[in-house]
Amino acid sequence: MIFTSSLLRTTRLIPSILNHTQRRTFTMATMQSPPFTQQVVKAMQTLYPESLADRTWDNVGLLQENFTSSSSPPTSPVVLLTNDLTPSVAREAISQKASVIISYHPFIFRGFKSITLADPHQRIILLLAQHNIAVYSPHTAIDAAPGGMADWLANMLSTLPNLTTTISTVTPISPSSSLPEKFANAGYGRKVQLSKPITLGEAVKLYAKGLGGLKHVMVARPKSSEQFMVRTVAVCPGSGESVLAGVKDADLIVTGEMSHHPALKLVMEGKAVLSVFHSNSERAFLREVLKPQLEEQLKEVDRVKVVVSEEDQDPFQIVDVEDLPGDMRGEMQTV
Structure with a gap:
């Protein structure tokens, strides 16, 4: 009797499990690259073909992909341009509702054995994946x-x-x-x-x-x-x-x-x-040259918006030791 009841319960669960698996497989099968992401990648490859890059060491192209499916809303036609992809730039992309980031410097150079919160670059990957944002890097293709x-x-x-x-x-x-x-x-x-x-x-x-x-x-x-x-x-x-x-x-x-x-x-x-x-020799190019080029390439896209990051900056700053920035002025406490 106990065996029969367990068998009946198990038998009833099988169709439910199968249906769930089928739904999940169907969803995975319908994941596709969003049309807007494809248009941005095509525009960049038209302007700066990836074959011009020095692939002996550089890592260019679509480094992180986003996706769309039959059940997901359309991706936002917003591109954020940045020289370097940092956590603050990633958060800026989210606030701007960007679906694609063009980062001149690649934020992924080598393969990973894991993706965890312990590494700042990997945290960016996880954050962008959560918000379904793609990343494209042209780097030395633009140089050449x-x-x-x-x-x-x-x-x-x-x-x-x-x-x-x-x-x-x-x-x-x-x-x-x-x-x-x-x-x-x-x-x-x-x-x-x-x-x-x-x-x-x-x-x-x-x-x-x-x-x-x-x-x-x-x-x-x-x-x-x-x-x-x-x-x-x-x-x-x-x-x-x-x-x-x-x-x-x-x-x-x-x-x-x-x-x-x-x-x-x-x-x-x-x-x-x-x-x-380093990046001061590159950053102004994004606003003066790449932004208008992309706007021209994507002009047929409805409501397209190309934004240059305001958070992106060189990590180095020249400071006057006699007039230090506010966050450096704390006096050492004497014991």
């Missing part, structure tokens, strides 16, 4: 593309009055033959020849303004009582040390960061270095 970040830095010199510029690629690459002809001159770093020399001070002020109105930059230069003049400039966003190492005839090297000994060697060779901090 004609009209991309390196050209943007080089073209700042073209705004100077009464001179012309000649721009060439420092490290050419060979794009896939399937790419449009406009990508034929792709490569990393640019060298700019000016038709007449300018002072180092003019170049520094030009880049400080062009990179978003920077108040402080780092300059390495030979000591001299004479005015340092610049006729040839080599530029590379981010960390341009290795890319620009082979440029022998540049008077000025412009990049985001450079380590001590390479900078010292350049100064001993009679060259100057302008270093603006």
Whole structure:
């Protein structure tokens, strides 16, 4: 009797379990990439093909995918642009109702053996997955593309009055033959020849303004009582040390960061270095170039919105020790 009752109860449960499994399988089977995410990815690949990226070390493309299903609401047509994907930027994306983040720097470089709350990057993954937000990273594809970040830095010199510029690629690459002809001159770093020399001070002020109105930059230069003049400039966003190492005839090297000994060697060779901090050499590109480009590519999407992060910033800040920020002013207590 006990056996029979248990058997009956088990028999009645089987259809319920099967129905639940079938419903779950059906839901999983209908998970698809949202149309808006596909449109954003296509737009980025049109502007900056992933084949231009240096995949020997870089990680570009759709790094975290979101999804839609028959039972889920449509995704919001909002894209958030950022240089780095930090927890504050992730929260900003949620508050902006973004469904896609374009993070210039990849926030995932290597594979994981686990995804836990112990790691800040993995916490971002979990948070974005919870809110169904995708992440795309273009990185070195933007660096290398004609009209991309390196050209943007080089073209700042073209705004100077009464001179012309000649721009060439420092490290050419060979794009896939399937790419449009406009990508034929792709490569990393640019060298700019000016038709007449300018002072180092003019170049520094030009880049400080062009990179978003920077108040402080780092300059390495030979000591001299004479005015340092610049006729040839080599530029590379981010960390341009290795890319620009082979440029022998540049008077000025412009990049985001450079380590001590390479900078010292350049100064001993009679060259100057302008270093603006890594992401400061990149961030303004998002607002000035990428935002309008994406808006044009996505103009057929109803209610589309492209937003540049207000939370994104370089981790380093120059501080005046005589006038410290408020969160650094606490006095050490004496015992």
